[in-house]
Amino acid sequence: MSYNPYVAAHRFGLGSGAEEIKIISKDPKSWLHNQVKSEIDTSLKGSFKNTQAITKQVIKIRRAKTKERKQLMKAGFDLYRHEMEMRFKQAVATNTPLIERLTMFWSNHFAVSLKGKPYLAALTGVYEREAIRPHVLGKFSDMLLSVVEHPAMLAYLDNVQSIGPNSIAGKRRGKGLNENLAREIMELHTLGVDEGYSQDDVIEFAKILTGWTVRPPKLFGGGGEFEFIERIHEPDKRVLLGKTYNQKGQDQGIAALNDLAKHPSTARFIATKLARHFISDDPPKSAIKKLERSFLNSGGDLRELTLTLINMPEVWEQQLPKIKTPYEMVVASFRAVNAPIKKVGFKKIAQSLALLDHLPFQAPSPQGWPDRADDWLSPNAMINRVEWCHAFAQVMRPKENPLELAQSVLSGVSSGDTLLWIERAPSPVDGLALLLASPQWQRR
Amino acid sequence: MVTRRDFIKGMCGAAALASTVSFYPSLAFANVRTDKRLVVVLLRGGMDGMAALAPYGDKNYQSLRGDLSLNKDVLLRVDPFFGLHPSLEPLANLYKKGEMICVPASALPYRERSHFDAQNMLELGSSKPHGLKSGWLNRLVDTINGDDNMALAFGQGMPTIMRGHASVNSWAPSVLPDVGDDYLSLIQKVYANDKLFSQNFARAMDIQDMAMDAVSGNERKMTRKSRSPQAFVTMAGAAGQWLAKQEGPRIATLELGGWDTHVGQGTEGGRLANNLSLFARGIGEMKQGMGQSAWSKTVVIALTEFGRTARPNGNRGTDHGTASTAFLFGGALRGGRMVHKWPGLGDADLYEGRDLRPTIDVNAIVKGVLHEHYGISQRTLSRDIYPNSQNSGLIKGLVRA
Numbered sequence: 001m002s003y004n005p006y007v008a009a010h011r012f013g014l015g016s017g018a019e020e021i022k023i024i025s026k027d028p029k030s031w032l033h034n035q036v037k038s039e040i041d042t043s044l045k046g047s048f049k050n051t052q053a054i055t056k057q058v059i060k061i062r063r064a065k066t067k068e069r070k071q072l073m074k075a076g077f078d079l080y081r082h083e084m085e086m087r088f089k090q091a092v093a094t095n096t097p098l099i100e101r102l103t104m105f106w107s108n109h110f111a112v113s114l115k116g117k118p119y120l121a122a123l124t125g126v127y128e129r130e131a132i133r134p135h136v137l138g139k140f141s142d143m144l145l146s147v148v149e150h151p152a153m154l155a156y157l158d159n160v161q162s163i164g165p166n167s168i169a170g171k172r173r174g175k176g177l178n179e180n181l182a183r184e185i186m187e188l189h190t191l192g193v194d195e196g197y198s199q200d201d202v203i204e205f206a207k208i209l210t211g212w213t214v215r216p217p218k219l220f221g222g223g224g225e226f227e228f229i230e231r232i233h234e235p236d237k238r239v240l241l242g243k244t245y246n247q248k249g250q251d252q253g254i255a256a257l258n259d260l261a262k263h264p265s266t267a268r269f270i271a272t273k274l275a276r277h278f279i280s281d282d283p284p285k286s287a288i289k290k291l292e293r294s295f296l297n298s299g300g301d302l303r304e305l306t307l308t309l310i311n312m313p314e315v316w317e318q319q320l321p322k323i324k325t326p327y328e329m330v331v332a333s334f335r336a337v338n339a340p341i342k343k344v345g346f347k348k349i350a351q352s353l354a355l356l357d358h359l360p361f362q363a364p365s366p367q368g369w370p371d372r373a374d375d376w377l378s379p380n381a382m383i384n385r386v387e388w389c390h391a392f393a394q395v396m397r398p399k400e401n402p403l404e405l406a407q408s409v410l411s412g413v414s415s416g417d418t419l420l421w422i423e424r425a426p427s428p429v430d431g432l433a434l435l436l437a438s439p440q441w442q443r444r
Numbered sequence: 445m446v447t448r449r450d451f452i453k454g455m456c457g458a459a460a461l462a463s464t465v466s467f468y469p470s471l472a473f474a475n476v477r478t479d480k481r482l483v484v485v486l487l488r489g490g491m492d493g494m495a496a497l498a499p500y501g502d503k504n505y506q507s508l509r510g511d512l513s514l515n516k517d518v519l520l521r522v523d524p525f526f527g528l529h530p531s532l533e534p535l536a537n538l539y540k541k542g543e544m545i546c547v548p549a550s551a552l553p554y555r556e557r558s559h560f561d562a563q564n565m566l567e568l569g570s571s572k573p574h575g576l577k578s579g580w581l582n583r584l585v586d587t588i589n590g591d592d593n594m595a596l597a598f599g600q601g602m603p604t605i606m607r608g609h610a611s612v613n614s615w616a617p618s619v620l621p622d623v624g625d626d627y628l629s630l631i632q633k634v635y636a637n638d639k640l641f642s643q644n645f646a647r648a649m650d651i652q653d654m655a656m657d658a659v660s661g662n663e664r665k666m667t668r669k670s671r672s673p674q675a676f677v678t679m680a681g682a683a684g685q686w687l688a689k690q691e692g693p694r695i696a697t698l699e700l701g702g703w704d705t706h707v708g709q710g711t712e713g714g715r716l717a718n719n720l721s722l723f724a725r726g727i728g729e730m731k732q733g734m735g736q737s738a739w740s741k742t743v744v745i746a747l748t749e750f751g752r753t754a755r756p757n758g759n760r761g762t763d764h765g766t767a768s769t770a771f772l773f774g775g776a777l778r779g780g781r782m783v784h785k786w787p788g789l790g791d792a793d794l795y796e797g798r799d800l801r802p803t804i805d806v807n808a809i810v811k812g813v814l815h816e817h818y819g820i821s822q823r824t825l826s827r828d829i830y831p832n833s834q835n836s837g838l839i840k841g842l843v844r845a
Contacts, residue, residue, distance in 0.1 A: 116558065417637065439637075
């Protein structure tokens with residue numbers, strides 16, 4: 001079994017420059033193994049506000065009058081931009097890119113998007129920092145619970161509006177159940193669509209989750225954090241997927257989430273998504289089976305699952321089966337030339353991502369961004385990529401033909417005529433653009 | 445004129461030629477390619493249907509609309525009961541020619557007030573905001589066995605209505621600096637050995653060529669400006685020209701935002717009037733770009749996600765409401781008329797006491813058009829295009845036989 005450094009650097013990492021690929025080439029597998037050791041820090045470096053503070057800010061937006069709301073929205077988007085800049089910088093500079101990729105994978109799996117709810121912009125960064133990152137090498141069930149308890153998710157999928165019809169509040173106000181979160185947890189986060197649950201199960205689960213909400217800000221401090229509120233919670237036992245949940249209060253939901261987290265359908269669904277991300281758009285069944293078994297045997301241990309992936313021959317068999325997403329392409333381009341962000345400025349980077357239709361936390365639906373070549377390579381998207389690579393190369397102003405750079409960063413992958421044409425490029429800018437736009441660099 | 449692709453073809457010789465010849469395999473055999481055109485214009489933000497089409501004949505109109513009501517004299521009174529907003533002047537002619545239908549008091553089967561969920565339902569053709577994974581136009585392409593070149597979305601990014609399994613294209617004026625043909629021909633060489641990249645790149649170049657024909661250079665590379673609302677008029681004109689082409693797209697989408705008029709929406713003039721004017725000019729440019737022959741085979745459906753509150757709010761604007769007005773255009777219509785079941789504007793007539801009451805299902809309009817325009821059976825419509833929509837029925841007689 002040979003471990004291709006390009007696969008390690010691009011499929012598991014986020015692309016690498018000339019120096020880094022040398023290091024990876026010495027032992028690609030160990031390079032990956034070292035990134036999932038228990039002492040690895042998975043956090044986003046920098047100083048940030050916490051969930052509670054930002055949630056209070058978001059609640060203010062919701063309660064403000066038109067004029068004030070505009071200003072608060074702007075402040076929310078400033079915060080969003082700052083978080084995204086720090087996230088992008090870390091993706092470009094990190095020497096544990098596998099952690100960043102896993103973060104993006106899981107944060108996309110549990111997608112929160114400001115499309116449709118722009119006031120949530122400020123919460124998206126902290127959602128990933130506090131609900132996703134701490135668990136990317138932890139337990140799936142822990143990540144699931146943090147996600148469902150996070151104000152960003154509770155607001156995004158409307159659970160903050162869900163009231164048990166027979167709860168104290170429900171009887172008084174005549175307001176009702178919102179099934180959105182319950183449905184999406186089963187369909188998108190755990191079991192997968194059409195995996196043996198019915199509309200009755202959705203309703204039962206929605207009732208179980210009533211009361212999972214955000215504590216309103218209090219006059220003398222406090223508020224803005226997750227709270228289980230009994231008076232909104234639908235009383236009584238519930239039957240979900242044939243099992244009775246007798247627990248009182250929030251324990252009912254915790255028990256249900258734990259059962260969903262270890263359900264065989266969940267294992268299969270997660271295994272399939274991971275295989276699609278790390279192996280190919282249509283991954284081999286054998287690989288899915290192995291991941292499924294690893295998920296079940298380890299009790300949903302995501303470090304185990306990541307190690308299973310790294311150790312799987314199926315991963316290393318094909319050289320370049322996947323297409324980089326636009327975000328990955330932009331990150332990889334910076335990594336290729338070791339460019340400081342400030343040379344371009346994050347504003348321009350954000351504009352690039354907007355043009356390429358891949359701004360973080362702006363997926364079109366709770367399903368998150370797609371993960372297949374077809375979804376990312378429409379003719380218009382293709383032209384945008386080709387033109388973007390050229391614009392990027394122009395800003396970088398390479399002084400000499402990047403043949404040497406190309407030879408080292410593409411080492412390990414069969415580059416066809418790419419190197420030949422880079423060498424013949426009429427200018428260093430065209431040469432660099434060609435490298436970044438090449439099928440080899442666009443793939444992973 | 446030497447097109448961008450001709451140029452690259454010339455540069456690269458036989459290899460490139462081979463890739464471009466084989467790149468529409470379906471076209472070579474597509475002797476049954478439909479000549480019917482369908483354009484969907486998405487009016488995002490919730491258009492005030494009563495501002496666009498004023499029910500001046502309703503006795504409660506003036507009092508209910510208050511500051512936002514329009515004087516009868518300024519309206520384009522194409523009908524004894526309904527009048528078009530003066531900014532829609534270019535459309536009045538279409539109406540008189542029988543190339544326009546207005547459907548007032550229509551709404552999606554959606555009674556909440558979230559833009560996002562309503563737009564999702566509008567585009568997915570679903571009975572729930574996230575009920576389906578593909579847009580109904582994409583499923584239409586599948587249903588009529590459209591080739592790779594059948595559908596084109598005008599605008600940045602692929603709208604949900606177009607997303608799905610069937611292969612569709614999108615085009616927008618580029619906001620990046622021009623890259624030059626040297627670079628593009630090198631790209632083609634570097635892509636030659638990668639099937640996915642060479643095919644998609646060739647398709648992209650083909651679309652660029654069509655853009656060359658249809659849109660003037662300045663508008664193709666307009667940078668920031670091309671994202672302005674004005675771009676809608678340009679793009680609509682370009683869409684008309686592309687749709688007229690023999691091998692061009694048959695199905696297109698256009699998007700125009702700016703309808704979310706919570707504050708100071710204006711009356712004869714103002715923010716909403718400006719937007720209506722862009723809309724009307726765009727439709728006019730599209731018809732002109734298309735020419736009579738293609739226009740006679742065309743239906744344009746202009747839809748918004750919901751209407752607005754019937755009364756003005758405290759900010760001389762309107763808030764999210766329910767029913768709005770749907771517009772149809774095209775030479776294929778049996779037009780020049782209002783299709784409606786007017787609910788009235790009395791306090792008791794209003795939906796929840798605040799919105800124009802919906803009496804016609806927007807999906808029934810679309811299904812009616814698809815049924816008559818493409819001859820798609822009601823069964824197929826209710827199974828593949830609008831699943832679970834048996835109850836919404838379908839409006840007949842919109843399209844000429």
